[in-house]
Amino acid sequence: MVKKRWLAVIGLSIVIVIVYAHDRTYYRDTVPFLAPINFDGDVPIRCDELGDGEFGASRKGRRTHKGLDILAEVGTPARAAKSGWVAVGNVPDGMGKYVRIRHRGGLVTIYGHLSKINVRRWQKVRQGDIVGETGKTGNADHPAIVPHLHFEVRNHGSSVDPLDYLESSKVRQHDEEAVVDSVAYELE
Numbered sequence: 001m002v003k004k005r006w007l008a009v010i011g012l013s014i015v016i017v018i019v020y021a022h023d024r025t026y027y028r029d030t031v032p033f034l035a036p037i038n039f040d041g042d043v044p045i046r047c048d049e050l051g052d053g054e055f056g057a058s059r060k061g062r063r064t065h066k067g068l069d070i071l072a073e074v075g076t077p078a079r080a081a082k083s084g085w086v087a088v089g090n091v092p093d094g095m096g097k098y099v100r101i102r103h104r105g106g107l108v109t110i111y112g113h114l115s116k117i118n119v120r121r122w123q124k125v126r127q128g129d130i131v132g133e134t135g136k137t138g139n140a141d142h143p144a145i146v147p148h149l150h151f152e153v154r155n156h157g158s159s160v161d162p163l164d165y166l167e168s169s170k171v172r173q174h175d176e177e178a179v180v181d182s183v184a185y186e187l188e
């Protein structure tokens with residue numbers, strides 16, 4: 001009786017280890033940080049009569065901009081910068097429809113003003129997966145505001161400049177292999 005119980009415990013432990021190892025491999029990032037939008041050359045940052053898209057730019061009511069506004073036509077795919085767990089929301093007077101991804105190591109990325117959300121709450125995504133499409137929801141819904149993705153990075157709860165991550169990673173363009181991977185994943 002005791003022997004049987006031990007065999008069950010060992011068997012279950014082996015299954016857990018195999019599932020965990022598979023999960024770690026499947027969700028392993030191919031690059032340290034992936035640009036959420038595909039662009040050529042320097043990061044295209046919003047600058048229009050209603051605001052400057054840099055991190056830390058001043059906003060109404062002595063607030064500062066907590067993200068980086070990356071120029072993108074409405075309907076541009078927004079991709080997960082790293083793999084992680086998804087949360088979604090809608091702030092009509094703020095960043096509109098958004099996706100938030102919690103990554104390993106205390107990092108969180110946020111994708112705002114989306115027109116479409118392709119993921120669900122609690123879903124786990126891989127780096128490069130399309131989490132939604134850019135848009136003009138929330139306070140970006142103004143003709144004078146050029147279409148962009150509001151992109152935030154939080155490190156252990158504090159907002160940090162996404163540009164540091166985009167530049168230090170040396171990955172400004174979307175990795176083609178990751179695109180192929182994510183397309184295959186979507187078809188599954």
Ligand SMILES: [Zn+2]
Pocket residue numbers: 053065067068069149150151
């Ligand atoms: Zn913004």
